[in-house]
Amino acid sequence: MSAQPAPLLALDLTGTFAFGLNGALTAVRxxxxxxxxxxxxxxxxxxxxxxxxxxxxxxxxxxxxLDWRYYTLAAGGGLIAFALSRHLRRLEPAIDVLDAVGLSTFAVIGASKALDAGLGVAPAILLGVVTAVGGGTIRDTLVRRIPTVLRTGLYAVPALVGAAITVATVETGLYGLPAALGAAAACFLIRVLGLRLGLNAPEPPETRSPGGRKQNRA
Amino acid sequence: MSAQPAPLLALDLTGTFAFGLNGALTAVRxxxxxxxxxxxxxxxxxxxxxxxxxxxxxxxxxxxxLDWRYYTLAAGGGLIAFALSRHLRRLEPAIDVLDAVGLSTFAVIGASKALDAGLGVAPAILLGVVTAVGGGTIRDTLVRRIPTVLRTGLYAVPALVGAAITVATVETGLYGLPAALGAAAACFLIRVLGLRLGLNAPEPPETRSPGGRKQNRA
Amino acid sequence: MSAQPAPLLALDLTGTFAFGLNGALTAVRxxxxxxxxxxxxxxxxxxxxxxxxxxxxxxxxxxxxLDWRYYTLAAGGGLIAFALSRHLRRLEPAIDVLDAVGLSTFAVIGASKALDAGLGVAPAILLGVVTAVGGGTIRDTLVRRIPTVLRTGLYAVPALVGAAITVATVETGLYGLPAALGAAAACFLIRVLGLRLGLNAPEPPETRSPGGRKQNRA
Structure with a gap:
């Protein structure tokens, strides 16, 4: 943690604040x-x-x-969200962007920490994704929504890409601040593009049958 | 664990039994x-x-x-609850009191253990609250209720007060059995008073709009 | 892990694949x-x-x-399930049998690992059950179903029997491959018989009242 270079730390703290704010706003919604x-x-x-x-x-x-900045930013984001919840509708585009920021930074930092802990390539990518989507999944479960990661392929996929680029650059010795920022940017762009274009991952055949599309969704 | 003074251990075991009984009754409900x-x-x-x-x-x-008394009391409380579930309606006031007992003891002991483990003041208070509300939150999620801690401000707040008094007395060297019992009593009283008076924490502005109050609640 | 005899490892890997396949099919359903x-x-x-x-x-x-075979088989099972989900109805009997295989192997291996870790008899049996039913419970919660373990007594009970036989044979020095396979077989048979015969564990008195049976179930 302490060995994290300043820009990565800044990114991680930004992601924490973004997720605190965004998670609370999503909960209000x-x-x-x-x-x-x-x-x-x-x-x-x-x-x-x-x-x-x-x-x-x-x-x-x-x-x-162990680091007061993290839990303070998380709680602060939640408090600001409560204060802002009156203007919820106007904030929706910002919510999505904040969420993409948290997703990107957490995927990169999660994968990198898992490698540091001695995990292999695939589990490290997996844990990058878990870091990115885990908090939102617990939140969705507590407020009884089907978690975003299960409903929307283009939520886990960008996290997977960000984590995979991170792991690939670590394994090839190219990892550093530029690689980390690049991996986060790739995740961010895929996520935001997916949102704009309404893209999605393949669904099972049944869901495409007439009259039955997505009827079981939240 | 083993170094816990007898009255605190008794309190902790009482809380475990109360939560086992109460958690099971809530589940039946x-x-x-x-x-x-x-x-x-x-x-x-x-x-x-x-x-x-x-x-x-x-x-x-x-x-x-590791200590058989805990899991035996937890399971025993659940079994008694199953046997008593026929008389559920008559037991409701007792359920609330039992729940307040578990909440109070767990908040105090949780915060104290977190400090022992080297956590700072704010995370120790947080973990006191998590100890107190965590089990009920998992239970509510499994039976698909919005967790009490999210619906009712005066569930987390008393736990927060109990944990904060605990941490304050430890930090000032005043912690001991009287302080622990006082912290637990404060939590218990706030919780029971809140229940009696129907108090609640502030809600976002939207919920006060006419016709829409609490419509999304479980 | 590495010290596990080959047949037990094979059983464990089979259970992992069965649960990956079955869990994904249940999710699709x-x-x-x-x-x-x-x-x-x-x-x-x-x-x-x-x-x-x-x-x-x-x-x-x-x-x-740490062992690539586990997460690869889990992911592979999920991918195959996605491909097969078109034929879901025809696969239902197989889903139940696969689930019973996972339940049985995980109960035995979970209890045995808990004993190896120094836990007592009752917590080891408990952790055998948790290993067997934990993954499915998380899945059910995420897709907003009341978990199988809560709805169906004859889901936890066979796991309990398999875990208890495992612990009993370890404690009496009789544990080995035949005992492990016997414990898994006992769990498997009880589970499959329970499914065939529609058996169930006792319910609270209220549920047997006319007009109200199981009305709160998923």
Whole structure:
């Protein structure tokens, strides 16, 4: 954690704040909650993915509980979201962009930490994705939404691309700040493009049958 | 664990039994389950919060799996709840009090253990709350209820107060059995008063709009 | 992990593949998801129970993230399930049998690993059950189904029997490949018989009242 270069740390803290803000706003959109519920969900979104990663790579207590900046930014994002929830509709485009920022930075940093912990190539990519989507998945489950990662292929896929570029550059000795930023940018662009263009991953054949499309979705 | 003074241990075991009983009764209220499901949910309620805390402070295996009294009381509470579920309506006031007992003891002991594990002031308070509300949150999610901690501000807030008093007295060297009992009593009173008076934490502005109040709630 | 005799390893890998395939098929049945969602749920079903066990016995990173065969079989099962999901109805009997295979092998191996980690008799049996039902429970929660383990007594009970036989034979020095296979077979038979005969564990008195039977179930 402490050895993280300043720009990566800045990215990680930005992602934490973005997820705290965004997670809380998403929670407000899905269920009417009081200030405690909103802040709790913001913190869970911001810290949850990293918790799962740190548990699985046996790096405990989680880094974000040892460094006050992380949990303060996560809680602060949640509080700001509560204050802003009156203007929710106008904020929707910003929510999506903030979410893409968190997704990108967490995928890169998660994959890199998993490699540092001695995991292989595939599990490291997997843990990058888990770091990126884990917090939002816990939040969605708590407010009884089908998690975004299950509904939308182009949520896990950009995280996978960001994590894979990270792992590839580490394995080839090319990893560094430019590679990390490039990997995060790739994830961010795919995510935002997917949102704009309404792209999606392939679905099972049944869902394309007439009259039945997506009828089971949240 | 073993160094815990006898009255705190008694409190902790009481909380475990109360949560086992109460968690199982809540489960029966929310969904018709067979005896296995009821006991499982009682055990999850009683042991889940401590599991999350012990994972995050890297104190594994969890203390409650190493000491037979914990898991026996948790399972026993669940079994008694199954036997009593016929009289559910008459038991509702007792359920709330039992829940407040578990909430109070777990908040105090959780915060104290997190400090022992070397966490800072804010994360220790946070983990006190997580210990207190974690098990019930897992239970609610499994039976598809929006977790109490998200719906009711005066569920997390008393736990926060109990954990904060605990941390404050430890940091000022005043912690001991009287302080622990006082912190637990403060949490208990706030929780029970909140229930009696129907108090709640502030909600986002939208929920106060006419015709839309709480319409998304479970 | 590496010390596991070849037939037990084969059983464990078979269970992982069976749960990956079965978990993904169950997910397709419960909610229309794209290929990413289906594979994610297959992997969660196959790896989730072992993750919880490995976290609680402090054996991290989880064995299944260190050995490529596990996560490859889990993901492969999910991919095959996605390809097969067109023929879902015809596959239902096979899904149940595959599920029973995973349940049986995971209960035995989970209990045995928990004993190896120094847990007592009751927690080891408990962790055998958790290994067997944990992944499916996470999957069900994510797709918003009441978990099978809560709805159906004869899901946890066979796992309990398999885990208990395992622990009993270890404690009496009789554990070995035949005992492990016998314990798995006992679990498998009880589960399959329960399915065929529609057996169930006792329910609370209220559910037997006229007009109200199981009305709260998923």
């Amino acid at each position: 899905a269920a009417r909650l009081d200030v405690v519920g909103v802040v709790v969900l913001g913190m869970i979104t911001a810290l949850g993915g990293g918790f799962i990663r740190d548990v699985l790579i046996d790096s405990l207590p989680p880094a974000t509980l | 929310a969904a018709r389950l067979d005896v296995v499901g009821v006991v499982v949910l009682g055990m999850i309620t009683a042991l889940g919060g401590g599991f999350i805390r012990d994972v995050l402070i890297d104190s594994l295996p969890p203390a409650t799996l | 419960a909610a229309r998801l794209d290929v990413v969602g289906v594979v994610v749920l297959g992997m969660i079903t196959a790896l989730g129970g072992g993750f919880i066990r490995d976290v609680l016995i402090d054996s991290l990173p989880p064995a299944t993230l």
